[in-house]
Structure formats: C-alpha cells, structure tokens
Amino acid sequence: xxxxxxxxxxxFEFFRNGIYVATIAGALxxxxxxxxxxxxxSYIGHGLSHSIFGGYAVAGLVGxxxxxxxxxxxxxxxxxVGGIVRRRPIGSDAAIGxxxxxxxxxxxxxxxxxxxxxxxxxxxxxxxxxxxxTADVWLIVGVALATVAVGFFFYRQLLFxxxxxxxAAATGVRTAWIDALLMVVxxxxxxxxxxxxxxxxxxxxxxxxxxxxxxxxxxxxKMLGLSGVIGAVSGFVGMNASYHLDVAxxxxxxxxxxxxxxxxxxxxxxxxxxxATVAHAH
Amino acid sequence: xxxxxxxxxxxxxxxxVVDDLTVNYGxxxxxxxxxxxxxxxxxxxxxxxxxxxxKSTLLKAMLGTVAPVSGSVRRAxxxxxxxxxxxxxxxxxxxxxxxxxxxxxxxxGLRMPWMTRTERTxxxxxLDRLGMHGLGNRHIRELSGGQQQRVFxxxxxxxxxxxxxLDEPTSGLDVRTRHDVLHLLDELNSDGLTIxxxxxxxxxxxxxxxxxxxxxxSVIGAGRPDQVLVPDVLERTYGSPMEVLEHGGMRxxxxxxxxxxxxxxxxxxxxxxxxxx
Numbered sequence: 001x002x003x004x005x006x007x008x009x010x011x012f013e014f015f016r017n018g019i020y021v022a023t024i025a026g027a028l029x030x031x032x033x034x035x036x037x038x039x040x041x042s043y044i045g046h047g048l049s050h051s052i053f054g055g056y057a058v059a060g061l062v063g064x065x066x067x068x069x070x071x072x073x074x075x076x077x078x079x080x081v082g083g084i085v086r087r088r089p090i091g092s093d094a095a096i097g098x099x100x101x102x103x104x105x106x107x108x109x110x111x112x113x114x115x116x117x118x119x120x121x122x123x124x125x126x127x128x129x130x131x132x133x134t135a136d137v138w139l140i141v142g143v144a145l146a147t148v149a150v151g152f153f154f155y156r157q158l159l160f161x162x163x164x165x166x167x168a169a170a171t172g173v174r175t176a177w178i179d180a181l182l183m184v185v186x187x188x189x190x191x192x193x194x195x196x197x198x199x200x201x202x203x204x205x206x207x208x209x210x211x212x213x214x215x216x217x218x219x220x221x222k223m224l225g226l227s228g229v230i231g232a233v234s235g236f237v238g239m240n241a242s243y244h245l246d247v248a249x250x251x252x253x254x255x256x257x258x259x260x261x262x263x264x265x266x267x268x269x270x271x272x273x274x275x276a277t278v279a280h281a282h
Numbered sequence: 283x284x285x286x287x288x289x290x291x292x293x294x295x296x297x298x299v300v301d302d303l304t305v306n307y308g309x310x311x312x313x314x315x316x317x318x319x320x321x322x323x324x325x326x327x328x329x330x331x332x333x334x335x336x337k338s339t340l341l342k343a344m345l346g347t348v349a350p351v352s353g354s355v356r357r358a359x360x361x362x363x364x365x366x367x368x369x370x371x372x373x374x375x376x377x378x379x380x381x382x383x384x385x386x387x388x389x390x391g392l393r394m395p396w397m398t399r400t401e402r403t404x405x406x407x408x409l410d411r412l413g414m415h416g417l418g419n420r421h422i423r424e425l426s427g428g429q430q431q432r433v434f435x436x437x438x439x440x441x442x443x444x445x446x447x448l449d450e451p452t453s454g455l456d457v458r459t460r461h462d463v464l465h466l467l468d469e470l471n472s473d474g475l476t477i478x479x480x481x482x483x484x485x486x487x488x489x490x491x492x493x494x495x496x497x498x499x500s501v502i503g504a505g506r507p508d509q510v511l512v513p514d515v516l517e518r519t520y521g522s523p524m525e526v527l528e529h530g531g532m533r534x535x536x537x538x539x540x541x542x543x544x545x546x547x548x549x550x551x552x553x554x555x556x557x558x559x
Contacts, residue, residue: 038376155395160386163376170345170365171441173389214377218421221395223377 009243017132018196018242022235022253024140025193026205028147030213030231032189033206034224035182037214038162043093044078046203047100048190051077053124053199054103057110060117067139067191074187077103104199127198127250136195143192147185151224154178159220196239198250208257209234212264230260296320297361297445297476298344302353305339313339315499316353321445321478326471328488329480331497332520337480340497341365341447344478364438366448369430374423380433381405381418387437408436412466428459432466439470446470448479452487460486484511484535511535 009015036045055073059066077099084095116124123130151158160168161178169175190202197205213227238253245252298321305314314336321327321344329337342348343355345363357363364387378386384405385397397405409418412432417425422433431451438446451467452460464487471477481487488494489507496502496510496519503515511533516524527534 152395153392156386156389156393159378159382160389163373163378163383163386164367166347166371167365167367168389170342170347170447171363171387171389171443218377218423219379220377220382 006240006244009240014130014132015239015243017134017137018249019236019239020137021132021140021193022196022239022249023232024144024235025189025196026209026231026233026235026238026253027228028140028144028189028231029193029197029202029205030209030227030229031151031224032147032186033208033210033231034213034220034227035158035162036186036206037210042203042207043096045186045190045206047081047096048074048078048187049194049199049202050104050107051100052187052191052194054105054107054110056124056194057107057114057117061110061114066117071187071191073103074191075184078183078187122248123198124194125198125200126248127194127196127201127253128248132195136192140192143188147189150181150185154181158182196235196249197253198248201250201254204254204257205231205234208254208261212257212260215264230257234260296322297325297358299356300340300344300353301356303340303343303350303355304352305336305343305348306351312351312499314343317497317501319495319501319504321476323444323476324471324474325493326467326477326491327479327493327495328491329478329495329497330482330484330488330519331502333482335498335519337497338449341449341478341480345447361445362441362443364441364443364446366431366434366438366446366451368450369427369434369454372422372430372434374430376422378422379418380409380414380420380422380425380436383422383433384408384418384437384440387441405436405440408439411439412436426459427455428462431455431459431463435466435470439475443475445476445478448477450481451479452481452483457486464490484516489533489535508533 010019033045036042052070052074055070055077056066058073059069062069081092081095081099084090084099085092122128157168157173157178160173161175165175168178189206193202193205209227209231210223212230213223216226217223234253234257238256239249241247241252241256242249298319300317300319303314303317304312306312317336317340319340329340331337339348343350344357345365346355346357381397381402385401388401405418409415412435414429414432414436417429422430425433435446435448448467452463455463460483467477467479479487489511491507493505494507494510495504496515498519498521502519503510503512511526513524513526516526516535525536527536
C-alpha cells in the first residue's frame, strides 16, 4: 500500500472528524479506564454504555436533546445501581446486570418500534466513522477538557479514594463526593465515545489500555500517562484500519488495543523475568 | 516508655474525648455501649479485646467515620489525625510507588497533581526517619513486612497528624519485625506524637505499652498493663478464664493449661487505679 493510499482518507472531512474523535476518545477512555480497572469496576463501563443506549432511544422518542437525555439517563442509572445495592441485599455486579440490561432492552424495543433517533442502530451498537459529525468532535473535546481538569485538580483525592477509601474518608477526603464525580466523568466519557466505539465495545476501550499500562509500570502516574497514549494510538490506528478494511471502527480499535495487550503480555513477562534475574544477581 | 495514668480517668479537655458513646450499625445491636475514653497529648494507648469487641468501631468513632447513636466524640478543634490501616486490607498489586503512596495523603482541597519540591524533601525526610532511605521509587509490594507497615506510617506522618491511629499494626508480622515496629512507635511517641492502636497481641504489644484499654463493647479496664492485664479484667474482657504468669520477670497472659514450672499470680478483684467500666 502506497503513502498516497494511506493518506487518501484524510481528504474526507468525515474521516478527519472520525480520527479526531477516535484519538481523543482513546486517550480519554485510557485515562478514565485506569480508575475503573483499579476499582475492580470493569463492568460498569459495559453496563453504562448499554444503559445509555436505552436513554438515547427514550430521549429520541420524547423529543429532548439526545446527548443531554442520554447523559442524564446514564447518571440516573449509575445512581440507581448504587441505591439498590444500599437498600437491598444485592451485590453491585448483579444490580448492574439488572438495571443496565433492562435499560438496553428498553432501547432495543423502542428502536424496533419507532426507529432509531438520529442515527441508525447499527452505528450506535458497533460504532461507525460515518456517524461522526463536527458536533461530536466538539463534544469529545469538551468532555476531554473537563476530565483533564477534574483529573488534574482532584488527582490526589481520586488516587487516595481509589487506593484506600476507608483511610481517605478517615483523614478528611469526601470520598462519596469523589465517587459521584468519577461516575459523572465516566458517564460523559461513555456518551461522547459511543458514536465511534459503539455500545458493545466501549468496555474494552476503557479496560484494555489500562490493563496494558498496568502490566508495563508499577507507578500510578506513569500508568495514567501510558494508558492515555495506548488508547490514543489504538484509536488512531484502529480508525485507519477501519477505513482500509471496510470494517466498523469499534472492532478495529479494540483489536488494535488487543494487539498491545498481547505484546505487553509476552514482552512484559520476559522483562520482569530479566529484572528479577538482575535483582538476584546483585 | 513513661507509664501514664489511666486515660479514662483523665480530666475532660483532652485531644479526643469519648463520652458515654453508644454505636450500632443500621439499627442493629449496639457494638459499643456507654464508652468513656480520653486521649491526652502524648498518650500511647493500646486497645485490646476479643474479635467483635468493637475495637475497630471505637477507632472509627474517634476518627469520625462512624456516627454515635448516643453520647459523643469531641475532638480538639483543628486536630489532624492519621490512620494506618491493617496490612491485610491493602491491595498490594495497586500500582503505587512508596513515594506516591506517602504523597497521596495530602489530598484535601485543590492541589497540583505532582509533588512540589518541598513535599518531595518532606517525603524523603519522613522515609529517612522511618529507616527507609532511598526506597521512594520502589513498588509497595517489593518491600519487607516491616517496611510495608512503615510506608503507611510514613503516609500518616506526612499529613502532619497529631494523633495517629493504627489498626492491628503487628498482625502478620514476625517477632523481630513486631519488635522493630514497637520500638519505632515508642520513638515517635517520645518525639511527642500521640498514638492509639488496636491489637490482639497481649504479650508482644499490649504488655509493653504505657496504657492499655480492655474493651468488650464497654471499657472493662484502662490503665497501666500491670493494672489491667490481670485475670479478673481479662476474664471479663474475653469471656473466658485467663491466667497471668510471671516468668523471668515478665508478665505473660495465657489461656492454655498451666505448666508446672511457672507460678500463676493470684486472681485479684481490682481493675487498677485509672480503670472505668
């Protein structure tokens, strides 16, 4: 394949928009995903994206702004899961399973009955370069900037709460507030990423870069940075692959990050063994 | 260590005053009943008692993370507290280096994510003080048992806490390491730090502390170890007969059948000078 062929898609505005969104979304999900993975909440991303699909359909039917409606729906779902866990003897994994899947089912039923609001359902489910508009680019830029601001100013509180909630609370960190803040950031991230990744694959964009970064470093700040870079590269490479292979963008982006995982798994293992050998030799 | 008067007998107006405190969880049976306890500046207090006696709950109440059903916990205005958690509760695979772990403690308010130069110097100083020079870039899993305990002690010290709480600081540690931790706590206490800890270890820890509080939902006894580590108080605390032996000049608490080469102390009816029930 020649350079001109590789660069050809960049002539199209829709593709440039897609590349912007995929790269920024990859970095964003990479960073937010670190908190998700380290809190053992990998499935909340999966659940929230499904739930937001339901919110999308409902918002379309009621006739309110799709993003706003779906976003509020996502936050309400996250709070509902928390509420059920507190009031009934049900684990959070089971509560996520009930609430978010029911919301997803509602979305599917509404789309079948009344058609998809705005975009076709396939694009929402699996992600589509063609679905990306300039408004989507601005949305993801806005969410990314807000997330950077939250991550910057609340870095230590987020880290303390994630690592050691009880001690953080005991020493004066408002952990419930920090948890809620993280859920809002997560909902916004999922919402802004849905067009490119699709509902079914967002969990992977949140989880895979963070897991790869974790295998490569023992430092939290380095993990955040690495995960963001791996997410961004996966988004960029995956979006290009999507165009050239004529496959939906969600799967190609996830497969790219899965390649990172395989390389890190094999390479990281031998690195650790070498480090251990060196340490023993000293 | 300087033996101190029983904390419960001290006058009101200490750093932390627990007054007639009753606590339960979600309307269930009370975990603590009418507990009175005063922590004075410079105290080094060990809380002992059986599992489920409310030791951890009492710590939480003093830290303010558990609300009283009745009674009160008054802390001196602006009092800074630190908590060293049980090592069993730590996720040792969490990606934090020693320096990151210590640094996260200054988290309140809006702060820069990175450590300032002053903070980096302070972290290095506190690690030096705890005998962990040059270990700042190690991952927390790569430390020995005693060092792992010290990281969290360093984190508590880095917050400039005036009172440090330790929940079972020596569980899972070997004898030598336990000894080191005890010495370190004694040193910090001599430097003026107020320390409150819970422990299951009557002989290895509690017997060496200036002040011991025996807890079983209520305070059964409080005072110097020779005042409260006596059969009567221990039996009421643990709910089963325990003997206190004198062996080579040391008092040793046992619940096993007695050997022939040791002399049991007679059971006494008193609970010690500063004790309150």
